Amino acid sequence: MPTIRISSIPKLPFLSTRQLPRPRRHKTIDVVIALAALLTWSVTFAAPSVSVTNARIRLLPGDLPLAGYFDLVNQGKEPLTFIGASSPAFKMVHMHLSMEHGGKSTMIKLEAIELNPGETLNFSPGGYHLMLMERVQPLHVGDKVPITLQFSGQQSLPVMFEVRNAGTN
């Protein structure tokens, strides 16, 4: 069983999109900045050693929240911490776990799930799921939707999710 954490975890560094006027400077400094930027880029977008299969979204009408499911295997030699996801197709993505207690169903919001090397994490109906809220545009069965899975240590993995019919689990 993967370890879950529902308390708060350190937030990812905020990336500002604000454009500041560029001061004049020497060319060498520009090269150094470019190298530093390249290094930062490679750190920010480092892909973890994971395999993701069966990534799908169950479509519901209107703008109802949707569930995203997938199977993830930590193929690396180090423990991995899955901390959530983001997508240009949804304004909000939460990580949830459905639970049944005393015949009642409820959901809890998760902040992190820790995975040991070789461990598999199944996001599947009635258990772990991504809750996808506020569609940017209407979706249809068969569409492919990009969702980026995020891990601790600034690692992330873009995955294409297939949109499937409401009546399929």
Added chain:
Amino acid sequence: MRGLMAAMRRSPMMTLGLGVLLTGLVACNQHQQTALQDISGLMPDLAFNLTNENGEAVNASRYHGKVILLYFGYTHCPDVCPTTLGTLALALHDLGTDADKVRVLFVTVDPARDTTSVLKQYVNAFGPQFTGLRGDDDELENLARHYRVAYTREKPDPKGHYTVTHSSAVFIFDGSGKARMLVRSTDKADAIAQDLRRLIASD
């Protein structure tokens, strides 16, 4: 009994025959059991006064002769409700043309957000046998109490989103409105289809 034991000692073939007979009886008995939990006599008959997804006032008599699957949920539920309804849709698919003898009644526990038009779009996504029902808070509370179903609206987040904790069970009623079986979240579509077939055949 002493005579029987003595006979068994004398004749190993008779012992074997008795074993086969007993195994057969046990197997036969299992065949009579339902795949799902039997709730016959434990729940009140199907009864309600609600509004359907077309805005019409409906009660249980409208569904007389149909096998009914009654479920309480809400449309903003991303995982458990569509998973349950999806499992029921798969079971109905297994029934082929007999699926028309079944109706799934989805009663919303969130009438504030689940208007008739939201409900209509929602149930249509699962199939023609699915009906959405809503009532005001009092009607819903009465119905929930009638079937001992619990639901709690959780505190909204700053953006006004909220979840509703609710009973996960689906109640099955036969064509005369008698409660017969309970579907739990762990039950699979084939087990549900098996019991639905039996109910349809006995109606």
